[in-house]
Amino acid sequence: AQSVAQPEDQVNVAEGNPLTVKCTYSVSGNPYLFWYVQYPNRGLQFLLKYITGDNLVKGSYGFEAEFNKSQTSFHLKKPSALVSDSALYFCAVKWSGAGSYQLTFGKGTKLSVIP
């Protein structure tokens, strides 16, 4: 079984400050990890993913995430938050083995960037 935990339902950060949205996962074997963002009444947009290689992954809109195998974490970060970053963020995990089709999502973290 695979699972994802996003321990914070909401994160508030001031504009210009660094932001972190936390994610921990559980999966048998090596994980593939993803971050998606959802704006109100819209679909999910892909931000970034970790497949293999460098533990620091860079993605869209200045976001990055660090894969930490020992802590089974994949926290999303951005050095300087923008008001337009306010949205719902989802972390997701998939087992890397053949025939793995199910992407398991966390419950989401609502990010509010305060002007």
Next chain:
Amino acid sequence: NAGVTQTPKFQVLKTGQSMTLQCAQDMNHEYMSWYRQDPGMGLRLIHYSVGAGITDQGEVPNGYNVSRSTTEDFPLRLLSAAPSQTSVYFCASSFEGSGNTIYFGEGSWLTVV
């Protein structure tokens, strides 16, 4: 570049009615899937398909039916709508392979009264 297209965007159904949510993708993706999104629960997989003629159940398949007659289309059928099926439904697609990015449609908001 249409990507994943879902229709309708919004729908209200009465309990017991049936309906079909349409999904089409123009990226020649082998893999297609349907998720539902409920508050505080993230997204949960309903059904998926790895190619035309091949479908399988996900985490929450009860009350839903799917078929995949073409690579492009993957409709989701609600057989007899129940208030518990009030949700936001997302269709998604990707190339086959665990590491490939899954792309989502804009969603279908369904209310069952």
